[in-house]
Amino acid sequence: MKKLLLIAVAAAMLVGLFGCTPPPAPTAVPPTQAPAQATKAPEATKAPEPTKPAPTAAPAGVKVLRINIGTWPDVLDPQKSSFVGEIAVLQMVYEGLVRLNEKGEVVPGAAEKWETASDGKSMTFHLRAGLKRADGTPLTAKDFEYAYKRLVDPRVQGEYNTLIDDVVGAVEARSMDPKSSDADIQKALDKVGVKATDDRTLVVTFNKPVGYWAMIAYTWVGWPSDPKIVAKDPENWWNKAEGHNGNGPWKISKYEENKTIQFVPNPNYWGPKPKLDRIEFYFITESAVSFAAYQKGELDVVGLAPEDLATVQADPVLSKEFFRGPAAWVTYMGMHNKKPPFTDKNVREAFAMAFDRDTFVNDILKGAAKTYLSWVPPGVPGYDPTAVQKGYDPEGAVKKLIDAGYGTPDGKKVDCKKLGELKITYSGTSRNHARFQYIAGNFAKVFGCPVTLDPVDPTVFTSLVKKVETAPQIFLLGWVQDYPHPQNWLFIMACDGLFANRIGYCNPEFDKALAAANAETDQAKAIELYKAAQKIFLNDYPGAMLYYNENWYLIKPYVLGLKEHYSTSDAGWPGQFGPIETYDIDLSKVGPGYPTK
């Protein structure tokens, strides 16, 4: 279950969040309380004047919310999609067994309740009565069984098909040769531990006790694509409005490739009716264009590119519409644990202490991120302000190295020969050169030892960091969560995990602590166990924690509700995980360009 991303350096620091390709991971997790976050992000949240969703006597008219999402989806198939923008679209039209709210909590969705067996090895979901798809046909537990089995069908090859590896038979099915006979594949699928025992009950069985599966049940991979439609055109069914006969709160009213997808309320949805009449997603990749469209009143919500920040801050109106919030996206410096001198934990710790994060974030990244010394970011369960690595302390760093035996004989300076060659490898984009020159200079200044810069082609970088054998000595890595749960942040650090593999980190003690947390079915207890595991890995200094990124948006003042329900995430738009049905438009304040029909 992994996916999240490791973003290549380049991207990693990147901030190109909006406008460029969004990082592939959906996520959601909100600041535990919106106001708290406000303090952190002053500009954003001067919780402006009358943005309260007060039901004013609105003038008659149509309420439309127009949002720029960015890149057009590669694929809009719940069992295959992986990008943020794709999931933002699917989430409008489909609903899983459970949903997330903006606080990152699991709340009832198509299932009204669920329970975990006492041994933690199975879960039972009870669906609401009378569920329907948009066309009025009934939706039963069988539809969910179908979706999960389709996910692990080797002929489908969804990018996230490892997400349900805990389910009995899932690994066996998904790793079959896709060219096996249909009968063999069917046999394997029949063994997968997802069963509709009647129309309203779905039982999921696991290989081992699993405590966090309610969160997995939120993820898009189990959202019920319509079997009748998929059967007619298994590969390409999703590329038109009619393909999406979903069970979500909205249905697609307009679908224009590369341009727009628009939604109107789904009359057959079980939940409350939305206040908005229509939501329109646009897919503009050029930030200069989306910015112009926003200024002209053709869009209500857009991401803000770093190059437009100065314009916005200097403008009395726009500066009030600027909104920033943390992203569930943390970047750290990997120091290859199997390559000298970083085989020595003391050296890793010293380098963590030598990194001047404040200068880097404020001057080099222009404030597009917040320095951070822990791993699970604020707003995500398991966030632990007490679990931090050591911050910038140049003298302490030098002392640490000398104490660890890397000093000159007189014990006054670092002996560069003992450290050996130091080399930072990064994806050589123009943006990155300045960043990595700074980092190399920073270490050279603190330790008095030269650091070699090793820029490589972006795709080469990607292929290097894929394997522990080829991973560079020093490099930057980012992680964007898939779902707001500490498990999703920590499993990549286990001995067989994606990241541990890249930096050669493996601590059996951490693995044991993580396994205990994963098996705990009481979530409150589990969170404490995850925190304990996180401390172990932070103390090992497998890397140096650096910063978390921020999302920047412009939101029109007449849009009500979004900011209050911002989630810490790389969602396609702010408020994606909040109660969308309560969002509103104050029609008395809209501009001349606002749609009238």
Added chain:
Amino acid sequence: MSRFLIRRALINIPTLFVVALVTFAIMHATPGGPWDIDPGKRTADPKFQEVLNRRYGLDKPLFLNTKAFEAAWAERANPLRLTQALLDTQFWNYIWNLLHGDLGPSYRLRGRDVQEVMFFPESGEPIWTSRFGTTALIGILALLIAVTVGLSLGIIAALKQNTIIDYTSLFFATAAYGIPNFVLGIFMILIFAVLLNLVPVMTPPIWFEDSHAPNLAAAFLPALTLAVGPAAYLARLTRSSMLEVMRQDYTRTARAKGLAERVVVGRHMLKNALIPVVTVLGPALANLVTGSFIIESLFQVNGIGRLYVESISRRDYSMIMGTTLFYALLIVLANMSVDIVYGVLDPRMRMAD
């Protein structure tokens, strides 16, 4: 004439083959593959890549399959089998499928074939609303604008040589030719959409939803942006060509005969001055159709140019091959048509052949 045409057509085949070969070689020499774009994606998992590679035949050698050849040799297979084994590679399989009119599946737009994405619209919509149709519409509109504006400016400038009119139009032509497309595009949006408020920033659909007729208002701004460069080029070319013709004996003779100025300009000067202009029109159209990638992204036009750019950064091999070959074909055809038109305008060309 027909021998000329046939020879002219045949010579295009090796040209296209070389384009395919070079594109293929460069594309595969560039590090990374279709599943490599994002190190954080599931597809970066080596095991997952193996499966995908096998599925799309990307596990085969690029040009020559010596392993299969040796195996076949050991079996003492006949020469046909031997050749088949040797050529069971990514490149030759691609060429083989190409000869059958199959551009292969897209690696990134999963579940869709390259030719379907390029040439076929959503089911139920008329064929001209496809990506290619959209790109062609904008290209043709741009050509009309470029020719109208470019020729008029050039002719006027030449007739009023060394006056303020001449200098002004020359100045604009030079300036416009120097500004890159994407800068110009943003300017156009700021001027026409934001300042003058004549059109929306977000370009409406190029084809009307109900009638499927072209929405000229929507296509205007992208076409205009695209036309500026070629218009400037045409203006300069027409001007210098006109100036040259003005000094020719036959122009002087026509004047001396006492012909009306309208006839001198229209029949004697223009027809001759346009020969060099016509020769660049074909390639100009091909350029307009193929040069629209950045314009298409800026104006959110769902055309082939955008597809081309995206496919390169995504290492969508089959899509890169498909779009590149198609562009090459357009340019080759454009050049060929120029040769033919040239022959009509100037019979000496045909004779010489």
